[in-house]
Every structure is written in structure tokens, then in C-alpha cells.
Amino acid sequence: MEYIKLPSQLPGFINTETILGSTRTGGIAYILRGELASSKEPHIYSHCQTRMYINQSRDTELKDIPHGNTMCVVAFKRHQYICPSCGHTEVPEIPFKAKGHRVTLPMLNFAHGLLEMGLTNSEVCYLTGLNKNTVKDIDLKHLQALFTTVESDESGDEKRVLMKPEKQAKFLGIDEFKLHARSHSRQFSFGCRYPRSRMRRCVYPRKYRTGAGNNLRR
Ligand SMILES: [Zn+2]
Numbered sequence: 001m002e003y004i005k006l007p008s009q010l011p012g013f014i015n016t017e018t019i020l021g022s023t024r025t026g027g028i029a030y031i032l033r034g035e036l037a038s039s040k041e042p043h044i045y046s047h048c049q050t051r052m053y054i055n056q057s058r059d060t061e062l063k064d065i066p067h068g069n070t071m072c073v074v075a076f077k078r079h080q081y082i083c084p085s086c087g088h089t090e091v092p093e094i095p096f097k098a099k100g101h102r103v104t105l106p107m108l109n110f111a112h113g114l115l116e117m118g119l120t121n122s123e124v125c126y127l128t129g130l131n132k133n134t135v136k137d138i139d140l141k142h143l144q145a146l147f148t149t150v151e152s153d154e155s156g157d158e159k160r161v162l163m164k165p166e167k168q169a170k171f172l173g174i175d176e177f178k179l180h181a182r183s184h185s186r187q188f189s190f191g192c193r194y195p196r197s198r199m200r201r202c203v204y205p206r207k208y209r210t211g212a213g214n215n216l217r218r
Contacts, residue, residue: 014034014035014040018031029070029073032072033076045088045090048085052090054081057078059075061074063103063128115135
């Protein structure tokens, strides 16, 4: 097979082999096999000043930015290390993994960028190959990071609250419109603004209708 070499956007990943394989969902994907650079270094447990050894390993796969319509998966073993003196175990962080998702950081940034451009979740699913729940979660966490903050209440419990806007909006618009002329369903859109983009549109089915269009006020 002929190969091309591309610069890596994954610091700490050593690519040893790339194959064209099939994904669990039956699609074709580039599978970038390799290992973590950290697994080549000795792990010292600072508390005991003892060298740690691999206790167990788990096959890990993270989705990376696709090449056109061919998915891309980074595959490696993630080790758990154990201290032989006290039995303490540690699993080192993966420097290129997006927190809370089984995707790489470049993939997370790619999905964020598409959402910021105002693309719908299904369009982002199609372009990235991510499933809808992952995209929904990325969208939610991104919006939370932009518009909410964590505060402690009187009992010390932490909760997320909406940030105060720098500037109050003059108008808040919400309207319902018919999405498909042939169907009898009426669906409404809800606008939510990203800082660098146009209005973002979310579409809800008829059962969530609020009559907002009739009650639009300045
Ligand atoms: Zn120890």
C-alpha cells in the first residue's frame, strides 16, 4: 500500500502503523495505531520515590478529524501503573484527549468551530462522524462554558448559574414557523447567540409549542 505522511496534531502520540479498517458502526476509517510517548518513560511515584510498573492496560480509541468522508481513529493502549511498595495506582492523562469525550482535542475544536458557525447538530454529526449525543454534549458544555459560571450556595453545594450579560439585549426574539409545507406539523425555532456568529437555531416539535410567535413583544 502507498502511504503519505502528515504532520501530527497530537502531541504525545507516536504513530507506529496506519491501516484502513472498519469502524464498529460498519464505516471505513483510517486507524492510526500507536503508543503514548509517556509510556516509554519511567513512572516514579513521588510519595514513595519508587518506580511504578504497568498493572493493567486498556485498548483506547479516540475519534480524530476525518479526512473527507473517511473517519479517523487514534488507537493505543492506556496503561494503569502501580507502585510496588504501597500498591498506589495511577493512570496518566492523555495530553491530546478532550476531557469528558472519547475524541481528540483537534476533533473537539473542529466540532466547536462548526457549531459556532451556526451549523445544526445533525450537520456537525455528518461532517465529523460523531454521534448525535456527543455533538449535543459538546454543544451543551461549550454553551455552559460561555454563558454560565459555578457558584456555591449557602449549604456549600456548587451549582451552575447564568452569567450576567455585559450588555443587555434590546430585543429578545422568538418565533414559530412551519418547517415543512406538506406536513401539518408546526415547529418553532429558538434563537441563541454565539459571540462570533449568526443567530443559532434550535428546532422543536409541535408538542413543545408555546405560542411565542403570537406573543412577540418588543
Ligand atoms: Zn508507593
